[in-house]
Amino acid sequence: MLTHDLDFGELLAVSGAMLPSVITFRLRNMRPDNVLRHLRLVLELYAVDLEVGAFVTVTEGYARIRVLPL
Numbered sequence: 001m002l003t004h005d006l007d008f009g010e011l012l013a014v015s016g017a018m019l020p021s022v023i024t025f026r027l028r029n030m031r032p033d034n035v036l037r038h039l040r041l042v043l044e045l046y047a048v049d050l051e052v053g054a055f056v057t058v059t060e061g062y063a064r065i066r067v068l069p070l
Contacts, residue, residue: 001020001021001022001023002022002023002025002039003022003023003024003025004024004025004026004027004030005024006024006026008022008024009022009024009055009057009070012055012068012070013069013070015069016069016070017053017068017069018052018053018068018069019053019068020053021049021050021051021053021054021055021056021068022054022055022056023039023042023050023056023058024055024056024057024058025038025058026057026058026059027058027059027060028060029060038058038063039058041063042056042058042063045063046063046065049065049067052067052068053067053068053069054066054067054068055068055070
């Protein structure tokens, strides 16, 4: 699941769920080409974690990953 809703992480944490994996974008530039560039990098770096359940927060400077459940 892809989102830029900052409250979604809280809902995921409360649920205790293992899936779905969620990628939250906190980018200043939310133009599709910029989001896609960041998404490709996250999928390349964290594919294994995303398959088993992870919450990833993406900004221009970094990607923070937390394995589910939170």
